[in-house]
Amino acid sequence: MSEHVATHDHDGDVVYTQYETIDQQQESYIVGMWSFLVTEVMFFGGLFLVYVLYRWKYADVWAGMSQTLNWQLGGINTAVLLVSSFFVAMAVHYAQKKQTKMQLTMLFLTILCAFGFLVIKYFEYTHKLHLGLWPDWAYHAPMDVIQPGDEGHSRLFMSLYFAMTGLHGAHVVVGIIAISALMVLTVRKASCITDYVPTEMVGLYWHFVDLVWIFLYPLFYLIPK
Numbered sequence: 081m082s083e084h085v086a087t088h089d090h091d092g093d094v095v096y097t098q099y100e101t102i103d104q105q106q107e108s109y110i111v112g113m114w115s116f117l118v119t120e121v122m123f124f125g126g127l128f129l130v131y132v133l134y135r136w137k138y139a140d141v142w143a144g145m146s147q148t149l150n151w152q153l154g155g156i157n158t159a160v161l162l163v164s165s166f167f168v169a170m171a172v173h174y175a176q177k178k179q180t181k182m183q184l185t186m187l188f189l190t191i192l193c194a195f196g197f198l199v200i201k202y203f204e205y206t207h208k209l210h211l212g213l214w215p216d217w218a219y220h221a222p223m224d225v226i227q228p229g230d231e232g233h234s235r236l237f238m239s240l241y242f243a244m245t246g247l248h249g250a251h252v253v254v255g256i257i258a259i260s261a262l263m264v265l266t267v268r269k270a271s272c273i274t275d276y277v278p279t280e281m282v283g284l285y286w287h288f289v290d291l292v293w294i295f296l297y298p299l300f301y302l303i304p305k
Contacts, residue, residue, distance in 0.1 A: 113281040117288050120251075124292055127244050131299060134240070138233045144225035145237040146303035148213060150204060154301040157200050161290045164193035168259075168283045175276035180266060183279065187263050190286065194256045201249055208238070215239040241300055248296060251289045258282050 135142045171186035212220030215238045221231035262282050265273050 110277070110281065110284075113284050117284065120288060124244075124247075127240070127247070128295070128299075131240055131244070134233075134236060135299075135303075138230070138236075141226055141230045141233040142237055143303045144227075144230075145222070145234050146301060147225045148208075148211070148222055149241070149301050150207070151301040153200055153204055154297050157197050158293065158297050160193050160197050160200070161293050164190045164197075165287055165290045167193065168286045172276060172280045172283045175279040178276075184263055184266060187259050187279075191256055191259055194252050194259075197252060198249065201245070205242075208242075213238050215242065244296060245300070248289070248292050251292070255282075255286050255289050258285060 167186045167190040171183050171190065174180075174183040174186060208214065211222070212218060213222070215235045219231075219235050219238070221234050223231075226234050259282055262273075262278060265278075
């Protein structure tokens with residue numbers, strides 16, 4: 081049974097036996113993460129394509145249904161995620177400088193922003209449920225913003241809204257879990273955390289989550305009449 085032999089470069093970073101240099105090792109990690117993010121883009125891309133097609137076909141209904149969404153809360157959530165992106169970028173910065181305490185502080189602030197986003201989204205969802213806008217058999221079409229006969233199309237709008245924002249919310253939860261795990265491993269000085277790259281990979285994922293919301297917010301909340 082072979083053992084994995086690791087060496088150290090001149091900066092003290094661990095270089096595993098399958099890599100020749102620390103640069104090659106870090107590049108392989110990042111390429112793998114970007115490959116994963118490409119699959120995520122393809123996953124969300126199908127939903128965005130469906131959205132574009134139906135918005136083009138039912139433009140008036142989409143504009144009317146957009147008025148049922150709270151653009152102020154959506155805007156606050158956008159600001160919260162942008163701030164969280166700054167925090168996670170700073171976490172990578174401090175990880176590169178090996179300032180662990182500041183790195184953990186920035187990661188903790190990122191998690192706080194993520195929970196803030198989910199709390200706001202919870203209030204948004206519960207308000208929609210109270211208005212009967214959940215797209216099930218009891219769906220109550222808002223006739224003050226759509227025309228008679230467009231009830232089914234309005235339900236389609238809400239279906240896409242809940243599907244796409246809900247899927248994004250699930251990614252936020254995954255991000256919280258990933259950041260929390262990274263913090264625990266960093267505190268315990270686990271053998272798998274040998275440099276700043278794990279923090280950078282988690283940061284890339286979080287930036288992707290933020291970027292998806294940057295598209296979702298105007299597409300659903302800011303549709304012009």
